[in-house]
Amino acid sequence: MSEDHSSDRSVASVRALELTVAALFFALGAIVAWDSYRIGASWGDDGPQAGYFPFYIGIIICVSTAVIFVRALWAKAKSHESFVSRGQLKMVMKMLVPSIVYVVLIGFIGIYVASTLFIGFFMRWLGKYSWAKTVPIAVGVSLAFFMLFEVWFIVPLPKGPLEALLGLN
Amino acid sequence: MAELASLFAGFGVALSPFNLMLMFVGVLLGVIIGVLPGLGGANGVAILLPLTFTMAQQEGGTTSAIILLSCIYWGALFGGAITSILFNIPGEPWSVATTFDGYPLAQQGRAGEALTSAFTSSFIGAFVAVILITFLAPAMANFALQFGPPEYFSVYLLTFCAFVGMSKGQAAKTIVSMMIGFALAAVGLDTVTGQLRLTFGFTEMLKGFDFLIAVIGLFGIGEILLTLEEGLEFKGTRAKLNPRVVLDTWKQLPRYWLTSVRSAAVGCFMGIVPGGATPASFMSYGVAKRFSKDGDKFGTGMVEGVVAPETAAHAAGTSALLPMITLGVPGSPTAAVLLGGLLIWGLQPGPLLFVEQKDFVWGLIASMYLGNIAGLIVVLTCVPLFAAILRIPFSIIAPVILVICAIGAFTVHNSITDVYLMMLFGVAGYVMRKLDYPLAPLVLALVLGDRAENSFRQSMIMSQGDMSIFFANGLVGGLTALALFLLFWPMISTLIKRAKNG
Numbered sequence: 001m002s003e004d005h006s007s008d009r010s011v012a013s014v015r016a017l018e019l020t021v022a023a024l025f026f027a028l029g030a031i032v033a034w035d036s037y038r039i040g041a042s043w044g045d046d047g048p049q050a051g052y053f054p055f056y057i058g059i060i061i062c063v064s065t066a067v068i069f070v071r072a073l074w075a076k077a078k079s080h081e082s083f084v085s086r087g088q089l090k091m092v093m094k095m096l097v098p099s100i101v102y103v104v105l106i107g108f109i110g111i112y113v114a115s116t117l118f119i120g121f122f123m124r125w126l127g128k129y130s131w132a133k134t135v136p137i138a139v140g141v142s143l144a145f146f147m148l149f150e151v152w153f154i155v156p157l158p159k160g161p162l163e164a165l166l167g168l169n
Numbered sequence: 170m171a172e173l174a175s176l177f178a179g180f181g182v183a184l185s186p187f188n189l190m191l192m193f194v195g196v197l198l199g200v201i202i203g204v205l206p207g208l209g210g211a212n213g214v215a216i217l218l219p220l221t222f223t224m225a226q227q228e229g230g231t232t233s234a235i236i237l238l239s240c241i242y243w244g245a246l247f248g249g250a251i252t253s254i255l256f257n258i259p260g261e262p263w264s265v266a267t268t269f270d271g272y273p274l275a276q277q278g279r280a281g282e283a284l285t286s287a288f289t290s291s292f293i294g295a296f297v298a299v300i301l302i303t304f305l306a307p308a309m310a311n312f313a314l315q316f317g318p319p320e321y322f323s324v325y326l327l328t329f330c331a332f333v334g335m336s337k338g339q340a341a342k343t344i345v346s347m348m349i350g351f352a353l354a355a356v357g358l359d360t361v362t363g364q365l366r367l368t369f370g371f372t373e374m375l376k377g378f379d380f381l382i383a384v385i386g387l388f389g390i391g392e393i394l395l396t397l398e399e400g401l402e403f404k405g406t407r408a409k410l411n412p413r414v415v416l417d418t419w420k421q422l423p424r425y426w427l428t429s430v431r432s433a434a435v436g437c438f439m440g441i442v443p444g445g446a447t448p449a450s451f452m453s454y455g456v457a458k459r460f461s462k463d464g465d466k467f468g469t470g471m472v473e474g475v476v477a478p479e480t481a482a483h484a485a486g487t488s489a490l491l492p493m494i495t496l497g498v499p500g501s502p503t504a505a506v507l508l509g510g511l512l513i514w515g516l517q518p519g520p521l522l523f524v525e526q527k528d529f530v531w532g533l534i535a536s537m538y539l540g541n542i543a544g545l546i547v548v549l550t551c552v553p554l555f556a557a558i559l560r561i562p563f564s565i566i567a568p569v570i571l572v573i574c575a576i577g578a579f580t581v582h583n584s585i586t587d588v589y590l591m592m593l594f595g596v597a598g599y600v601m602r603k604l605d606y607p608l609a610p611l612v613l614a615l616v617l618g619d620r621a622e623n624s625f626r627q628s629m630i631m632s633q634g635d636m637s638i639f640f641a642n643g644l645v646g647g648l649t650a651l652a653l654f655l656l657f658w659p660m661i662s663t664l665i666k667r668a669k670n671g
């Protein structure tokens with residue numbers, strides 16, 4: 001955020017994204033139709049085959065996305081409108097990237113430790129809170145979830161090495 | 170008046186101390202969920218659904234479980250209004266229309282008045298819808314008992330065509346979103362032929378996609394990302410509700426009775442025909458604006474402009490449960506999640522519920538009356554508490570909500586893969602929302618996909634592949650014709666407009 005006006009600059013236009021997403025969904029529809037055709041999309045001895053219904057679903061996706069694609073190509077008015085500005089994208093990425101890391105971490109160190117780190121990281125990095133505020137809140141929230149799920153509702157959540165060390169598994 | 174007798178029996182079920190406590194807990198949780206960004210009726214209920222698994226196994230537990238979940242839904246409906254009025258942030262999509270006049274009112278220092286009229290109108294809207302359910306549901310269920318596969322398929326068709334016809338944006342986008350839902354529903358083992366579909370050799374895909382994961386990702390993560398674009402700060406007006414303001418507002422509300430009646434009618438209609446609460450609130454706001462003598466002052470802080478969308482949203486949200494319990498066809502994403510709950514607890518939603526699970530159905534209906542009264546009491550007394558929740562800085566609340574979503578996704582099947590999937594759905598939800606792809610049709614198609622397909626295949630087997638079975642008798646033919654009419658409604662209405670303009 002060195003210059004204020006640079007954060008308003010558009011990263012992608014609505015039109016570009018509209019076209020990309022339509023193309024992606026078209027591909028998805030094509031895959032669905034193709035795979036359904038592969039397992040049989042016609043009429044068998046005992047009724048419709050397994051791919052009968054999804055085949056047409058795939059075809060409808062392809063046709064509809066083609067309509068959206070062509071319409072977006074022709075639409076001039078919205079073409080320069082920004083889908084997401086630089087500042088906005090930055091904020092979204094600031095949330096998205098740590099979230100993905102968090103979700104991956106759950107599998108390795110368990111949900112409670114990962115959540116503590118995630119909340120703590122967020123408060124320090126984005127909220128600029130002092131350690132004295134960050135640590136109690138991050139640990140407290142995770143502890144509260146632990147009590148709620150493991151103790152009261154008896155719903156086991158993924159746990160990692162720390163819980164194993166403490167004999168909580 | 171057999172309905173009244175059944176209803177009183179239902180009150181007997183719902184009035185147990187445990188169920189009453191669940192009602193208040195549910196409403197309170199629901200309002201909190203409705204107030205928080207990223208958590209709403211649909212994904213809030215989805216996240217809490219796994220917690221009811223053990224509860225539902227006890228004697229009469231399914232009734233308690235549905236009471237808890239439906240009260241969360243009522244709470245979320247109430248909660249959306251709080252953020253709209255105080256912070257100009259619609260906590261729920263259906264409270265967008267409430268911001269138009271609610272926020273200006275709050276800025277003029279009349280927040281108490283706006284909140285009281287929003288809550289009271291919500292309550293009235295819901296109440297009308299519940300009365301409708303009480304008397305219409307048994308008849309509808311009775312009628313639906315004669316349904317065979319073709320009739321069911323035409324009802325599903327009607328549901329989906331209504332979505333296309335009623336959507337405000339591009340119809341093609343509604344269709345794409347719906348069809349993606351169907352495609353996702355088809356993934357996995359085909360129960361009829363035992364063949365694998367769309368798994369591409371991945372064993373993880375055998376189970377298919379669970380709509381609960383999709384709901385949590387699309388609505389939860391997607392919503393947080395969208396909120397973040399606006400920045401980290403919530404700025405809002407402070408509000409306290411004292412009994413004087415509440416009473417004064419109640420005194421002037423009867424003036425808007427006609428608006429209330431119209432809005433409730435719009436809401437009930439849109440809820441049963443699955444348009445949902447969001448279009449209902451917009452439509453009702455528009456209608457009120459056109460018919461009111463102060464129509465041109467709408468948007469500057471008119472109490473009537475709060476009454477109209479709130480009444481309609483709540484009426485629609487409540488009446489969306491009517492097709493859910495009588496036909497097994499939900500009218501809104503949240504109703505779809507509740508339906509998923511019934512299936513998980515081992516109940517078969519549909520007309521047979523009224524025969525086989527009388528206690529459950531009437532307990533639920535009775536709890537709708539009581540839950541909304543509980544809701545009104547909770548929101549009128551706890552506004553400062555809920556507004557305080559919104560003042561928790563976003564850098565704390567955002568990661569906590571994400572943790573809640575992750576836990577919710579994990580507990581559905583105790584699977585980490587589901588948590589990864591949730592993130593994927595979240596990103597998809599963010600992009601789709603920004604490009605105006607509606608998400609509700611996707612969720613509904615994902616929930617109903619298997620059953621719609623099965624009823625279609627059974628009909629096809631019955632008729633040896635002849636499509637005319639969907640026009641075979643008056644009932645199924647009428648439903649199919651109505652469905653097609655709704656599907657082409659956007660085109661028909663443009664033609665009519667063009668003809669009028671010469």
